[in-house]
Amino acid sequence: MNLKPFISTVVLLAGGVASGVALAQSAPLDLVGPVAEYKIYVSENVDQLAKETAKFVAAVKSGDVARAKALYAPTRVYYERVEPIAELFSDLDAAIDSRADDYEGAEKDPEFPGFHRIEYSLWEKNTASDVKQVADKLLADVKELQSRIGKLTFPPEVVVGGAAVLMEEVAATKISGEENRYSKVDLWDFKANTDGSYKIVELVRPLIAKKEAKFLAEVDRNFKTVYDILKPYETNGGKGYVSYEKLTDKDRTVMAAAINKLAEDLSTLRGKLGLK
Amino acid sequence: MTKHELPVPRKIEERDAPPAPNMPDMSASRRKALKMGIAAMGTLWMGGGAYAASRTPEGHESNVTDAPVTNVASPKDRVPFFGKHQSGVTNPRPANGMIASFSVLAETPDALERLFRRLTERCVFLTQGGTPPDYDPRLPPADSGILGPVIPPDALTITVSLGNSLFEERPWLKPHRPLRLIRMTRFPNDALDAALCHGDLNLQICANTQDTTQHALRDILKNLADQLVLRWMQEGNVPVIQPGPDGLAESARNLLGFRDGSANPDSGDEALMNHLVWVGAERKEPAWALGGSYQAVRIIRNFVERWDRAPLWEQEAFIGRTKVTGAPLDQPHGRESDTPDYTKDPNGEKTPLDSHIRLANDRTPETQDNIILRRPFNYFNGVAKNGQLDQGLLFICYQADLEKGFITVQRRLDGEPLEEYLKPVGGGYFFTLPGVARKGDFFGSALIAALRA
Numbered sequence: 001m002n003l004k005p006f007i008s009t010v011v012l013l014a015g016g017v018a019s020g021v022a023l024a025q026s027a028p029l030d031l032v033g034p035v036a037e038y039k040i041y042v043s044e045n046v047d048q049l050a051k052e053t054a055k056f057v058a059a060v061k062s063g064d065v066a067r068a069k070a071l072y073a074p075t076r077v078y079y080e081r082v083e084p085i086a087e088l089f090s091d092l093d094a095a096i097d098s099r100a101d102d103y104e105g106a107e108k109d110p111e112f113p114g115f116h117r118i119e120y121s122l123w124e125k126n127t128a129s130d131v132k133q134v135a136d137k138l139l140a141d142v143k144e145l146q147s148r149i150g151k152l153t154f155p156p157e158v159v160v161g162g163a164a165v166l167m168e169e170v171a172a173t174k175i176s177g178e179e180n181r182y183s184k185v186d187l188w189d190f191k192a193n194t195d196g197s198y199k200i201v202e203l204v205r206p207l208i209a210k211k212e213a214k215f216l217a218e219v220d221r222n223f224k225t226v227y228d229i230l231k232p233y234e235t236n237g238g239k240g241y242v243s244y245e246k247l248t249d250k251d252r253t254v255m256a257a258a259i260n261k262l263a264e265d266l267s268t269l270r271g272k273l274g275l276k
Numbered sequence: 277m278t279k280h281e282l283p284v285p286r287k288i289e290e291r292d293a294p295p296a297p298n299m300p301d302m303s304a305s306r307r308k309a310l311k312m313g314i315a316a317m318g319t320l321w322m323g324g325g326a327y328a329a330s331r332t333p334e335g336h337e338s339n340v341t342d343a344p345v346t347n348v349a350s351p352k353d354r355v356p357f358f359g360k361h362q363s364g365v366t367n368p369r370p371a372n373g374m375i376a377s378f379s380v381l382a383e384t385p386d387a388l389e390r391l392f393r394r395l396t397e398r399c400v401f402l403t404q405g406g407t408p409p410d411y412d413p414r415l416p417p418a419d420s421g422i423l424g425p426v427i428p429p430d431a432l433t434i435t436v437s438l439g440n441s442l443f444e445e446r447p448w449l450k451p452h453r454p455l456r457l458i459r460m461t462r463f464p465n466d467a468l469d470a471a472l473c474h475g476d477l478n479l480q481i482c483a484n485t486q487d488t489t490q491h492a493l494r495d496i497l498k499n500l501a502d503q504l505v506l507r508w509m510q511e512g513n514v515p516v517i518q519p520g521p522d523g524l525a526e527s528a529r530n531l532l533g534f535r536d537g538s539a540n541p542d543s544g545d546e547a548l549m550n551h552l553v554w555v556g557a558e559r560k561e562p563a564w565a566l567g568g569s570y571q572a573v574r575i576i577r578n579f580v581e582r583w584d585r586a587p588l589w590e591q592e593a594f595i596g597r598t599k600v601t602g603a604p605l606d607q608p609h610g611r612e613s614d615t616p617d618y619t620k621d622p623n624g625e626k627t628p629l630d631s632h633i634r635l636a637n638d639r640t641p642e643t644q645d646n647i648i649l650r651r652p653f654n655y656f657n658g659v660a661k662n663g664q665l666d667q668g669l670l671f672i673c674y675q676a677d678l679e680k681g682f683i684t685v686q687r688r689l690d691g692e693p694l695e696e697y698l699k700p701v702g703g704g705y706f707f708t709l710p711g712v713a714r715k716g717d718f719f720g721s722a723l724i725a726a727l728r729a
Binding site: 264 | 379381412414415416497498501502503504505
């Protein structure tokens, strides 16, 4: 185990950064357990994603718009939880989860694929008839993702860095409500991204619990803020969420601050674990 | 792990030592030094005390709206941070400025104090300059690095002002609201965009270069992410010009091509500023507010294509000044600093009664309490959806009484012919906090003390 002490001259502006900057001395070896556990978490989610996507695609292909709409958000949850790993395959991430903004012709662009293309037809046009081929392709891409992740060796820095990546996702596209702009189901994504991030923190927590107690307390406080804000917006006994439009300005602001602070704090998590 | 309670600015050169606390703003120094033929402006401006606000030998008034002069600004320019009043109000505008408006996360007096203390700490460091700490390379760096390894002061000022909503939405804060602070309401010509209005707190960030203002904003966003959420911002700048042949500085031009701020009160006249700009005891404001000021911000789009198609005589009649020199229309061969004599032109034959400058300031004794200190910047926001240029004026003004100042002046301007070419789309009213008196003090310390009293 590499216990070479890190540079000890790190200084901190008082109050400027939430917690100390003296780096933890845990070496990458310590991460074998957490990474293995995370791989199981990702595999379970991707397996579930494939299963649920098959149901969603079947509904689309049968022209059952109501059922397709009902399955849309719960299916995506499994993707959103493990997005940092899915994003390692940029071709598949684009095929599955890109938004109209990524294409010059926006919604009308023939290259616009995946979940959000189907979302557009279901909510904006109230039809599934023009996206049957898109649905077939989506299922094929999800299965391909499942297969590639099965063969993947998880890089520890990607796993640990994923905690911050998920918060960056929320800060960049969820807080504005632009990710699921047709269906307004962004609160589901909020929750899934946050769960995915929190899972990573939980897995590495024992490695830094002593040395970074203050840091973890601040991180926990902000996760709690996000979960507390989301709670009143739950529907169906906690199985779903109301429309993003119901989120009040005040709650959005409180959430934005917590998310931004999590993104800042979790950006130091790799370093704290001795990773590059 | 070393802690810096309040980072001490690192001297770039020995002669650049920061001025002692409690020095007044150097409002007149630039013009004065220029006229005295002194070249090394940056150093002098920073040097501070000896150049405290005063009239120039020629008796020309100092004006915050003077255009910055070419080759005078230096990265070493340092504006004092500590003092009775905040910087960024009566000292001359540097070439770049912005207003960034935030929602505040602070539900208790303790949380508000924490925000103010941390904001003070960042502002001291950024405005006075220095070297950010080195972090282990496995961590994100402490600083964005866009100004290089050493942060130069670059005439940076960060002026903190509070919005009505900060008080209104917090029962424990509401009783302490400045008496005249209200939420900005619509004027007849306004087309306000909710996404560009109001805010719990705003920062007016000004510096010689845009990189410095942006650096400051990014630093504050990063360090105060848990208590400040950015709602809107508008950047602007001021044209940097050559001094006139007589050595006199001129007011900067706005995007209508006219000198803007010619009639601004003399910001070097301390007694006048105490009367017009700074809240004094006679205003009966809460004690914590003494030394503060009311700030009105307006994002005023100019329809420049249409303006450029208006005849020159009409442009001058709408404004009330000659376009080339800024001289008042009753003295077209005079200077912009000349005072129009409306008593000799009661029917507006020379200066139309509904011209902008005559409505705004009719030069009668009765309206002298309505005079505001303007400190605007021009903005360029690219192209609007209709293919026309989206540009205009980031109007900022300060006054000791918001109602007597901006609101009264704007009411007089309502319906002016110039409105055809203007469209206010955003902004808000704010209360600019008193200054941070000395090291160890912090923004709003008197307000926090009042909350606990």
